[in-house]
Amino acid sequence: MVPQRVIGEEPAVAGQDIRLTILHTSDVHSRLLPYHFEPSFTDTNVLGLPERCPDDYTTETSWCEFRDYEYGGIARIGAILKEERQRARRVLHLDSGDSFQGALVFNEFSGEAEMRLMTEIGLDAAVVANHEFDKGAANLATQYGAWGGFDFLAANYDFEDSDLPWATDLEQMVLPSRLYDLDGLRVGVIGLGNVSSLNSIYDESNSMGIKVMEPEDVLPAQAALLRSQGADIVIALSHMGLHRDQEHAQWVEGVDLYIGGHHHIATKPPIVVTNEITGRQIPVVHSGAFSKFVGRLDLVIRDGEILSHAHTLRPVANYKEDGEYQMPRDPRVVDILEEYQEALDSKINTAQVIGYAEDNLRRYSATGGDSMLGNFTAEAMRFYPGVETEIALTNTLGIRADIPAGDITLDALYNSMPFDNTITTMFLSGREIQELLDFVASRSTDRGCSSQAQVAGIQFVMVCDPHDPRAEEIKINGMDLDSEGTYELATNDYIAHGGSGFEVLERNTTQVDSGISIRDVVLSAIIQHRTLPQPEQGICTEDGRIDARDET
Amino acid sequence: MSHLLVAWLLLGCSDDSSVQTPEPSFIQVAGTLGAVAEDTAEAPLSTPEDELPFSSEDRAIHVTGQTLDRHADPYPYTGWVEVGVRPGTLVRVDGGQAAEGSDEVPRWFAEVQDGEIDLNITIRSGFGPTRVWVSAVAGPEDDRKGGSFATGVTEAFPFALPSIAQLQTTDNHETNPLYKEYVTLRTDDRQVVVSALTTNGFWASDLDDAPGDFSGIFVYTFNKPDEVSVGQRVTLLAGGSEEYIGATQLGFPLYETEQTATLQPPPAIELDDTTFCSGSQPEHLKLEALESSLVTLPSGTIPSEFQAPADPTTLDQYSDEAQYIEYGQWPVDTAGGCRFYVVSNTTVPDFDAFEHSGEDVGPISGMLSYASAGGDIWILLVRGPEDLPAAGSSTSHKGAQGPPAPTPRRFHRSRQPVACGHDHTVSSH
Numbered sequence: 001m002v003p004q005r006v007i008g009e010e011p012a013v014a015g016q017d018i019r020l021t022i023l024h025t026s027d028v029h030s031r032l033l034p035y036h037f038e039p040s041f042t043d044t045n046v047l048g049l050p051e052r053c054p055d056d057y058t059t060e061t062s063w064c065e066f067r068d069y070e071y072g073g074i075a076r077i078g079a080i081l082k083e084e085r086q087r088a089r090r091v092l093h094l095d096s097g098d099s100f101q102g103a104l105v106f107n108e109f110s111g112e113a114e115m116r117l118m119t120e121i122g123l124d125a126a127v128v129a130n131h132e133f134d135k136g137a138a139n140l141a142t143q144y145g146a147w148g149g150f151d152f153l154a155a156n157y158d159f160e161d162s163d164l165p166w167a168t169d170l171e172q173m174v175l176p177s178r179l180y181d182l183d184g185l186r187v188g189v190i191g192l193g194n195v196s197s198l199n200s201i202y203d204e205s206n207s208m209g210i211k212v213m214e215p216e217d218v219l220p221a222q223a224a225l226l227r228s229q230g231a232d233i234v235i236a237l238s239h240m241g242l243h244r245d246q247e248h249a250q251w252v253e254g255v256d257l258y259i260g261g262h263h264h265i266a267t268k269p270p271i272v273v274t275n276e277i278t279g280r281q282i283p284v285v286h287s288g289a290f291s292k293f294v295g296r297l298d299l300v301i302r303d304g305e306i307l308s309h310a311h312t313l314r315p316v317a318n319y320k321e322d323g324e325y326q327m328p329r330d331p332r333v334v335d336i337l338e339e340y341q342e343a344l345d346s347k348i349n350t351a352q353v354i355g356y357a358e359d360n361l362r363r364y365s366a367t368g369g370d371s372m373l374g375n376f377t378a379e380a381m382r383f384y385p386g387v388e389t390e391i392a393l394t395n396t397l398g399i400r401a402d403i404p405a406g407d408i409t410l411d412a413l414y415n416s417m418p419f420d421n422t423i424t425t426m427f428l429s430g431r432e433i434q435e436l437l438d439f440v441a442s443r444s445t446d447r448g449c450s451s452q453a454q455v456a457g458i459q460f461v462m463v464c465d466p467h468d469p470r471a472e473e474i475k476i477n478g479m480d481l482d483s484e485g486t487y488e489l490a491t492n493d494y495i496a497h498g499g500s501g502f503e504v505l506e507r508n509t510t511q512v513d514s515g516i517s518i519r520d521v522v523l524s525a526i527i528q529h530r531t532l533p534q535p536e537q538g539i540c541t542e543d544g545r546i547d548a549r550d551e552t
Numbered sequence: 553m554s555h556l557l558v559a560w561l562l563l564g565c566s567d568d569s570s571v572q573t574p575e576p577s578f579i580q581v582a583g584t585l586g587a588v589a590e591d592t593a594e595a596p597l598s599t600p601e602d603e604l605p606f607s608s609e610d611r612a613i614h615v616t617g618q619t620l621d622r623h624a625d626p627y628p629y630t631g632w633v634e635v636g637v638r639p640g641t642l643v644r645v646d647g648g649q650a651a652e653g654s655d656e657v658p659r660w661f662a663e664v665q666d667g668e669i670d671l672n673i674t675i676r677s678g679f680g681p682t683r684v685w686v687s688a689v690a691g692p693e694d695d696r697k698g699g700s701f702a703t704g705v706t707e708a709f710p711f712a713l714p715s716i717a718q719l720q721t722t723d724n725h726e727t728n729p730l731y732k733e734y735v736t737l738r739t740d741d742r743q744v745v746v747s748a749l750t751t752n753g754f755w756a757s758d759l760d761d762a763p764g765d766f767s768g769i770f771v772y773t774f775n776k777p778d779e780v781s782v783g784q785r786v787t788l789l790a791g792g793s794e795e796y797i798g799a800t801q802l803g804f805p806l807y808e809t810e811q812t813a814t815l816q817p818p819p820a821i822e823l824d825d826t827t828f829c830s831g832s833q834p835e836h837l838k839l840e841a842l843e844s845s846l847v848t849l850p851s852g853t854i855p856s857e858f859q860a861p862a863d864p865t866t867l868d869q870y871s872d873e874a875q876y877i878e879y880g881q882w883p884v885d886t887a888g889g890c891r892f893y894v895v896s897n898t899t900v901p902d903f904d905a906f907e908h909s910g911e912d913v914g915p916i917s918g919m920l921s922y923a924s925a926g927g928d929i930w931i932l933l934v935r936g937p938e939d940l941p942a943a944g945s946s947t948s949h950k951g952a953q954g955p956p957a958p959t960p961r962r963f964h965r966s967r968q969p970v971a972c973g974h975d976h977t978v979s980s981h
Contacts, residue, residue, distance in 0.1 A: 016620070019702070046803075048654075088701055269733055273806065309638065535865060
């Protein structure tokens, strides 16, 4: 049965212009509570996120205000969505996945809060994305089964292993697509889960009993099916990343619009791709990550064709005066959120100050090489009592956010290091170190020559040459790499198991999982050093240990 | 009969299974186009074959139409409509009311009587299939208070796609006529060439326009673009029109080039003091026409006060020395004292500007860029050693205080002490 929003006499839509409003979120990553961070140039100047004046400013300017802005937060998103629904008639709220993982609330409640609150804000459909599986497929089934009140879509995930207890549940819960009847306008939505990240969790045949298919193998059939059921337009709700969405928009027939996520990019303006088969203009929109934006796409449709579109991106920010938030929040969401906040507060004081940052502690380097937080994390891993290895290497994307200048709170640490990864140690030969760093260069070459790993005890030149990506001039604690030598490495258990394609680590048979949380190690190091960075001591600074050379 | 029952009947005998929707349900509109705002003569909408020229000048459109009910019968709606144009800019609605919109673009509203729509509007910068939107809303004060949001659009006005110069030509050097639009540029009937490459994008120049007449643009690709080389003809060029610290670029681009390089990029334009500077100050509007084109400074002296600091940690973060250490950007003064900046650290890494303090290191060539931050500066982005012959005579090597190791980023000066470079971060675990 097709769900209907308006029950009654069918409107005479044939030949008429129909307006459809898509409200869009993506990659919320557990940012249910508002947070502080230093917005990037693109966040503020291109995407419209308000910017707080620096401490040494005495007057407001056109680009900053004297507001102690907090960003994101599901209660503010809920209020924005309500406002936007009041400004529209036929509305769908679609989310492009990865609502799990990224803040303490996920570590403590395993996705319950995300499922419950995404339901509360009136979400119509979400795609099942890779981080939804971060606490396992069984957990996903449990949380969605208990709290999910929206359609969960993924046409390219086949929960194939009926011997696994959760597979049958997910098979029933996760739909390939859904057709919505919005007062006579029939809108088909197809879910497209991520392929590479899900496969990389446990290599090609992941142990979650999920067969992952390429979108181009499922999209045409699903689109045709929806059309046969009367769909006026077909939307791909995707977690494939922007480039794949662009490719599919250009080459796959039958989809009118792509609403995407995964790369944490917000498109403003939306991208418009001409489909090579039909000649139609296909909008592609992404709305960023960490609950910073709500996208709104308005379409005018006539007889199954999108005639025109308009797009806005609403920033999600709020600030307090006299202890009260000054921008509306959804009161029902606030009430639910307080339950989780109180439960968190009873377990851990997230506002506890653990150190002080004199500058924004950056997870990325301006030069593409080593970064402040990357070096600090790798050094903390390497020197932690009980670990004490010669070298350390961790993936850059394991650090999810900068730590903003000012007091460093536990909340900021969890936002920066949300993953519950532990330290794994292993012995590698010099040849394997070369292979490992060559892989880092290869992976980084495809990502703007921005290093995808952070290191301690290692110095090298990362040559981003698409034809021959490689690591050169490798030194281990100041000495040239000995290809016949043996080195003990501390790394994180995610890449030790082959995550993000680190096969040279996955196949190593000397692995020992220390069980030591990397976040706890970094916490300990922050408490030890109190104030960061300390340039004179070379603590939490970029020192050029990874020299990124772009030869693309 | 009770008041409650009367109300129930007036509401259309609705019950739990039937939800009344506000009227009108539909809007049908048509548009006729005037040549320019001052020209009151109307002409019927062109056929798709009769492409309308792109123009950032005002153009008048007469919009007529009617509102319809749920059965698509005429509905005598009296109330407000919101008017818009996509793509392009709505300049005004005669007799209408403007209200604050997002991104500093005003929203326009007009009143409609008895379902008859009759509006005179003015637009500019429409490109490709361009349609006027008319939507029934509560009004300009607060559109959350109701309205049916029935929307009608005109048939498409077939405006031509803009050329690079039409996108770039502006009398405000910090913006462009199509700012924040996703735009496909004209390439099929023009000679557009890849004029230079860098690590995160390429420059394209339109050879059908005079060199340096707003004819260049930077295409930001994040990674170095695949299979693109200087001299190739560009056959598809689309992207979001962005201003990166005041420099126009296409973001998230879609592009195609011919495989073999067959075209000659335009020659360098000499930056002479008398034309491009007013005393010691750069002439912004004249230089804007050269943005993203190849330029040459015949001479340029690195100021003698530009010296390697004894203690870099004590530098003012906005000083030229600090910016050089952080981002590799160094100053040069022309003979007339007009200051430009040069970035060479990624392409001529052995050149240390500190060691040439006080020297004339001209000629210097590079792709011209602009940064509104840090004092509205013009920057030559050196393509390679051939653009900086003085580097060939240099015996210096990168010192401890010199520019950083070659960076993968095109230089951009930031308004704040934050990491420079683009931040269209691509992230996934």
